[in-house]
Structures are given as structure tokens and as C-alpha cells.
Amino acid sequence: LPHLPKAEPGPRDCPVQCFVRRDRATSTYLLYLGLSPSLHGENDKLLLAARKIRRAARTSFVISLISDDFSHSSSTYVGKLKPNFLGTKFTIFDSQPPCDAAVLPNNKPSKRHSKQVSPRLPLGNYNVATVSYELTVLRNRGPRRMQCTMHSIPAVCIQEGGKAPTPTGMVHSLDEQVSTLSTSSKGKEPNIEFLSTSLSADLSGPISTSEAPLLLKNKAPRWHEQLQCWCLNFRGRVTVASVKNFQLVASVDPSLGVPAAEQEKVILQFGKIGKDIFTMDYRYPLSAFQAFAICLTSFDTKPACE
Numbered sequence: 001l002p003h004l005p006k007a008e009p010g011p012r013d014c015p016v017q018c019f020v021r022r023d024r025a026t027s028t029y030l031l032y033l034g035l036s037p038s039l040h041g042e043n044d045k046l047l048l049a050a051r052k053i054r055r056a057a058r059t060s061f062v063i064s065l066i067s068d069d070f071s072h073s074s075s076t077y078v079g080k081l082k083p084n085f086l087g088t089k090f091t092i093f094d095s096q097p098p099c100d101a102a103v104l105p106n107n108k109p110s111k112r113h114s115k116q117v118s119p120r121l122p123l124g125n126y127n128v129a130t131v132s133y134e135l136t137v138l139r140n141r142g143p144r145r146m147q148c149t150m151h152s153i154p155a156v157c158i159q160e161g162g163k164a165p166t167p168t169g170m171v172h173s174l175d176e177q178v179s180t181l182s183t184s185s186k187g188k189e190p191n192i193e194f195l196s197t198s199l200s201a202d203l204s205g206p207i208s209t210s211e212a213p214l215l216l217k218n219k220a221p222r223w224h225e226q227l228q229c230w231c232l233n234f235r236g237r238v239t240v241a242s243v244k245n246f247q248l249v250a251s252v253d254p255s256l257g258v259p260a261a262e263q264e265k266v267i268l269q270f271g272k273i274g275k276d277i278f279t280m281d282y283r284y285p286l287s288a289f290q291a292f293a294i295c296l297t298s299f300d301t302k303p304a305c306e
Contacts, residue, residue, distance in 0.1 A: 010283045010287065018279070033047050061296045067068050087300050090132075090297045146246065181255065191292040215250070248269070248285040
């Protein structure tokens with residue numbers, strides 16, 4: 001399976017505008033490219049689809065290229081999203097390994113990013129990001145607070161001249177991938193911690209600024225006295241108040257010298273425009289898959305956060 005266009009980072013200068021349709025009956029979420037849904041739907045361009053799978057007390061979201069096949073062994077399988085029991089932490093798994101070397105502004109690969117991706121790696125689950133929601137003990141009615149750690153994207157890519165990594169796509173043919181999985185994992189797909197690019201907190205020793213992963217945080221809303229609610233400027237893209245609405249900006253270390261205006265730039269925004277219709281706008285360095293997976297976390301129940 002070649003690397004997916006859905007894995008390409010969005011543009012720097014303007015956001016890619018999409019919308020999400022939710023089907024409550026089938027627990028399915030469909031991501032389309034475009035400003036808003038068309039009247040009949042047949043002209044809408046489907047980018048990705050996700051289905052919420054419930055097993056015992058645990059749930060997960062499986063992400064696919066099409067809306068009627070969510071099998072892990074399918075050639076259309078893109079990745080998955082797994083929450084913890086409390087719904088406060090989510091792990092995003094990509095079916096493809098991250099890139100072999102993240103290109104830094106000086107075009108020299110980081111030491112921690114220098115390990116080459118083996119072409120023998122099977123189609124699997126690579127931990128590329130973690131989304132955490134702040135535990136709310138007092139159950140205040142303020143907006144949700146979330147932080148995204150993008151393990152496969154170095155923070156320095158936000159700098160001018162920095163480049164976000166893309167998956168290599170250096171994997172076997174689909175038949176070989178399925179064969180490898182069936183013999184090595186006894187029918188279960190492996191969860192792979194790809195440490196050469198996954199800059200997770202599990203790594204021992206301090207991580208320098210140049211090697212740290214990109215962190216995304218909520219853009220702080222403002223309290224509107226007249227409306228008596230928390231408000232964000234979605235520039236007309238969100239029309240219905242909802243706890244699911246959010247905007248994410250980069251949380252940047254001061255030593256990187258990123259201009260304040262760049263730090264205020266919204267990298268991902270998500271919000272409600274109808275009963276089961278939401279808009280999703282994303283930009284560099286996120287891909288459509290990463291942005292969609294982050295937005296799916298807002299649909300899961302969070303008993304500890306609300």
C-alpha cells in the first residue's frame with residue numbers, strides 16, 4: 001500500500017476545510033472535503049471514515065478510506081484511536097510507520113530521527129500521537145481542556161524552513177502484510193512503538209528542544225458577558241454552541257524563537273453546525289488522518305471530564 005495522500009501535511013498558508021457527518025445508528029463518522037455538505041451528498045468527496053467499535057467496557061475508533069470496510073486486514077485500513085477507561089487519554093495509531101528521518105530547518109536529520117525505516121516492517125499500528133483531556137474534579141462548566149502530543153512530528157517543524165515528516169510507505173504488498181500479521185501475532189494486529197521517530201515520554205533521559213515532539217493545546221476562549229458563555233472566533237465556520245467545539249494552537253518552547261503571530265495560528269479547529277454535522281479545518285503540520293483522529297476524541301464519552 002503506497003503512502004496515503006491523507007497522510008500528507010496540510011498547507012502552511014491556508015487551512016483545508018472539511019466537514020464530518022455523524023451517523024448515530026451505525027456509530028460511523030464520515031470526513032468529507034469541502035465547505036459544507038451538499039444537498040444530496042453524492043457530490044461530496046469522502047476523505048476518511050471511522051466507526052466506533054464497542055467491546056465489553058472498552059471502545060475504539062477504526063479509521064478507513066471507505067465507509068463500509070473497517071477490517072484491520074483490509075487495504076483500506078488507515079489507523080485507529082484507542083481511549084483509556086476514563087476517556088481522558090487517547091492514543092492514535094497509524095497503519096504505516098513514520099518517516100525515516102524528520103528534516104530539520106538546517107536539513108540535517110536529528111540523531112534520534114536518523115534510524116532508517118526497514119522495508120520489512122509489516123502493516124501494523126504505530127503510536128504517532130496522544131491526546132489528553134484534563135481531569136475535572138469540580139465539574140466546572142468551562143470548556144474542555146486538551147493537549148495533543150504529536151510523537152511523529154518534531155516541534156522544530158513549526159520554525160520557518162522546518163518540514164513535517166510523512167510516512168515512507170516502505171512496506172510489503174498487502175498479501176505479504178496480512179501473511180506476516182497472521183503468523184507473527186496469531187490474528188491480532190501488533191501495536192508498535194516506533195521509537196526512532198516516536199518521541200514519547202517513555203524514552204529515558206532528557207529530550208532536547210530540537211528533538212521534542214510537537215505539542216498542541218487549546219486556544220484559550222474568552223468569557224462573553226452579554227452571552228454568558230465561553231467564546232472562540234471560528235470565523236463563521238461553527239454556528240452551534242457545543243462542548244465538542246475546539247481550536248488547537250502550537251505550544252512552543254521560547255528557545256525556538258517562533259513569532260507570536262505564528263503561535264496564535266489555529267492548526268486545527270472543530271465545531272458543530274447542525275445536529276450531526278461538524279466542520280473540521282486543519283493546516284500544516286497536521287495531515288487529514290491526524291486531524292480527523294484528534295477530532296474523533298471529542299465524540300467519546302468522558303465521565304471524568306464533565
